[in-house]
Amino acid sequence: MTRIAASPFPGDPPITPELVHDHNLTDEEYGRIIALLGRTPTFAELGIFSALWSEHCAYKHSRPVLKTFPTTGPQVVQGPGENAGVLRLPDGWAVAFKIESHNHPSAVEPYQGAATGVGGILRDVFTMGARPVALLNSLRFGPLDQARNRYLFAGVVKGVGDYGNCVGVPTLGGEVDFGPSYGGNPLVNAMCVGLLKERDLIKAAARGVGSVLLVVGARTGRDGIHGAAFASEELTHASEQRRPQVQVGDPFTEKLLLEASLALIQSGHIVAIQDMGAAGLISSSAEMAAKGGVGVEIDLSLVPTREPGMTPYEVLLSESQERMLVVAKPDRIAAAQAIAARWELTATPIGRVTDDGMYRAKWKDQVVVEIPGQRLIDDCPVYQPEATEDPEIAERRTAHPAPSTQHLAPGEALLTLLDHPPIASKRWVYEQYDSTVQAGTVLGPGGDAGVLRVPGADFGLAVTVDCNSRYVRLDPYEGGKAAVAEAARNIACTGARPLGITDCLNFGSPERPAVFHQFKESCRGIADACRALDTPVTGGNVSFYNESPAGAVDPTPVVGMVGLLSRVNRAVPSHARAIGDVVFVLGRTQAELGGSQFWEVVHGFVGGMPPRVDLGAERRLVDYLVTAADAGLLRSAHDCSQGGLGVALAEVAMRGPYDETGFGLDIDLTAYASPLAAHDLLFSESHGRAVVTCAPERATAVAALAQELGVPAQRVGTVGERGGTVRLLLRDATVLHTVDRLREVYFSSIDQRMGD
């Protein structure tokens, strides 16, 4: 067969070393490209390598580390490598879920950056044949006392909300944290959870020579070109000029695309479907071809465009949103087009599957791209960067706060913590997200984990996202373990059994040994915790280069977890529910204030050894919470995390923002963790703990089950009156506040800072 070498398109710039560098390719990488092609690449080909060999698409720095994650188990239907991971549920159901970052776009255009992040993760889930039933998000910003951080925070929240609200997928949970390292580079991670029947699962592998590639949905414009490359470089002052590379979202079209895609998958007319996400058409088509072990040939002039005069380079690399690439059986094109038309979308044939293994793109008759398809994906270099801990961090870990001259009483410290934005209620945020659309919400945002019904089934799903970057920064291994452990506790507090995770690993530049050390060690922690808790990793996303002129962000490996609640009508909420109920503290409290909110907020000190995760104890606590909920023993269960036992007890008492008032609590801790001083006992962030309440007649059973399962359980008091007093009695101090005072501080903190 005669090979037609690709030729430059009229008007393409000549390939110079500067142009190669502008495409974020090293000399060594460019050398590989020449060797692979046996000639100089065309401009379009250079763009393709730049996108597909970017960190964002190729994971060239992270792949060897990611391979160490546990990814198998009887519940795993689909592990890493597809658009989303899939886990098995009862009755033929399965759950597809994935988390992804949209940090860089959100840093320069918060509203659209965040909105399109939600759009992308929705498409990742519905391309598996799953209907999206829940969204979550994990957000990080600089402190709210700076106007720019407030602008970014407000813009991101509105962007997340407007997109998900319009598509009609409830936001069931999330986390928001604030810290100085995120000022120059906020983090915006979006997670989507979808339900499908396992038999309807579809994968993104092109099959069948002669099958036809259709582009479905929005027209292709010049937006978002090189978004993947942008995501793979550090943010600088010049990044503002990247604003035109931020895509613009249209959730209305997304909703139509969702319905059309699910209908196409159900119809049997198609063999594969892939979101045109990062690196657009090139990424989706090249990946589908490589996965199927076939070639493709595309005529770029057939792609419907928004504006005239677009070049092959632009059509291939555009990241215009709300587009799908579908591989249809050759005799079903008209039928597939009819389904798209039913949802008022076009489906345009642009190419076909070939048997020569080449990735070939033409413009009418001219070949502008011709690359061996498998090698385009496989030949990307893989790096094993150096990893060394920053000595300053090692020093910080052994440090202690300077002895304070002003001694804040525990009761005052509690109010300070409840007012601190990372701890305070996120009502201001989740009120902007529709959390009840689809009418399946059992527990919405504001608790430990969101819970939703599965239509027609007795079981439900619990969903959460978690990471405490303070711990990861101080001790990446323990911090990685802690992210998984906290997610599992949150899931288990609702009564659900943790099933598996997706992760979004947000770090600085992997080319810096100190950052790569954080990455490697926290992944080791995640892997160990996932093995101990039986929660395999089903996929995720790596986001490196989260750096601004002020430095790298704190290492933030966010864990998204799903759990199975065997009887959804037994879902356990996180707040107290009835006067006279008995309160237990589960787990052990030790003097572990390293990385705590107490030291950070009250002493202005970030350091110390973060609390260590005992994975055996975590496992026992999870088993206990699931068993107790299933037996109907618990009235509420709440995880102890940031702010320690003091904040956890206050949250149990305060109830939700729309309840007219909370409950008083009468708590006696004099016999619990007795050697500890008041501050240590109340604000230590030891892992493996939860506060549960139960009806008085169940207290004996609650304690007996704890003993049976090896979980320390201390009966510490009772739930008081509505609007009553929260009284925490310690050996050396007493905390005394009306619950309404606590509510006022906790629920208005962020509103006040945002000027409401």
Place this chain on the structure above:
Amino acid sequence: MKRVAVLVFPGSNCDAETLAAARAAGSDAFFVWHRDTDLRQADVVILPGGFSYGDYLRSGAIARFSPAMGAVAEHARAGGTVLGICNGFQILCEAGLLPGGLMRNARQRFLSRPVWVRVEQTDTPFTCLYEPGEVLEIPVAHGDGRYVAEPGVAAELEATGRVVWRYVRDNPNGSTNHIAGVMSAGRNVVGIMPHPERRAAPALEGGGQDGARVFLSMEARHATQDVADVRAVDDRHLRV
């Protein structure tokens, strides 16, 4: 058994749960696509929530021109029963089938939370199973939920008993007279801003089913059975 048409516009996103709530109440419910002009002998038409046509111009402003809306207007003129929920309420106002309109929330932001509404009128096809003055907990989720009407119109609504639901405890969006839902002069077209279909099944957040009777009322009205039998219908609903 009533025939209930649930209209679907591109961008509707509460259509499935609205259909489910109507079916759970015992109705013969089906979807009608916005391009259809045949309502298929529907007794009741429901316009569900969502973002019809993306709501890019103004909530409900484009949907009112859709082919199906001509048929809905005819159905309403002939005395047929119509319910608009959230975006459906906005569309009915834009189409002139209900007085007034829905403007941006007073706090200028989308608002998703539970609210408490008092049932002010029980002589409607959607509230006849409630007690007068009963307070319901149901969620809102809207950016444009602030009901406004000319002073004369609002006064007339009050004087003629056409405010069907009213926010109590607090006014979440700044609505005139705390109005959460109204009806037409013919008392056959009703709009409500909160989402009763999200409180129509057990095990949901808050555990409430306060919205279920909106749908059960459709079946009960003009029925020959007495209230005790209707409760039986309610019980069946509880088991769905």
